[in-house]
Amino acid sequence: MAVRQTRRARAQRRRVKRVAASGSDLTEAQWRRILDAWAACAYCGGDGAALQRDCVLPISRGGRYTIDNVVPACRSCNASKSNDEVTSWMRRRRLDEPAFLLRWRQIVLALAAEDAAAAAPAAAVLPAEPAEPAESVGP
Numbered sequence: 001m002a003v004r005q006t007r008r009a010r011a012q013r014r015r016v017k018r019v020a021a022s023g024s025d026l027t028e029a030q031w032r033r034i035l036d037a038w039a040a041c042a043y044c045g046g047d048g049a050a051l052q053r054d055c056v057l058p059i060s061r062g063g064r065y066t067i068d069n070v071v072p073a074c075r076s077c078n079a080s081k082s083n084d085e086v087t088s089w090m091r092r093r094r095l096d097e098p099a100f101l102l103r104w105r106q107i108v109l110a111l112a113a114e115d116a117a118a119a120a121p122a123a124a125v126l127p128a129e130p131a132e133p134a135e136s137v138g139p
Contacts, residue, residue, distance in 0.1 A: 015059075024066065025065070025066055026053070026065040026067060026070055030067045031070070033067075034067065034070060034071065034107075034111070037110065037111065038051075038072050042072055042073060043071075043081070043093075043095055044074060044077050044095060046076075052073055053070050053073075054071055054078045056104065058083035061085070067108075067112075067115075068111075068112070071104065
């Protein structure tokens with residue numbers, strides 16, 4: 001039993017190092033926005049179960065935890081996919097790959113548009129330069 005825990009602990013430490021080295025930058029607020037946008041498992045559509053963060057392009061293959069690479073996945077899909085390439089895994093599982101890819105693209109674009117819209121008003125709020133006072137013409 002101790003050997004098993006040691007292997008598991010060693011694997012977990014390696015994974016933590018890979019995630020840290022990947023340059024991941026997903027915030028909790030972004031994760032909540034992703035959950036709201038999908039509202040269910042991105043792969044099978046199942047809802048009701050706790051959804052986990054899953055990288056479409058796995059960290060072991062160069063992916064990162066970023067807003068455009070993370071989708072919510074049920075425990076079953078996340079464990080089954082492991083570090084497989086998403087399209088071949090979906091074909092093997094007989095899931096609707098084209099529908100997933102289309103929806104994933106739409107959600108990524110919508111989230112990017114929200115980010116751009118949130119940044120635009122901040123630029124518009126900058127104070128304008130004060131107007132020069134009019135010179136008075138007098139005697």
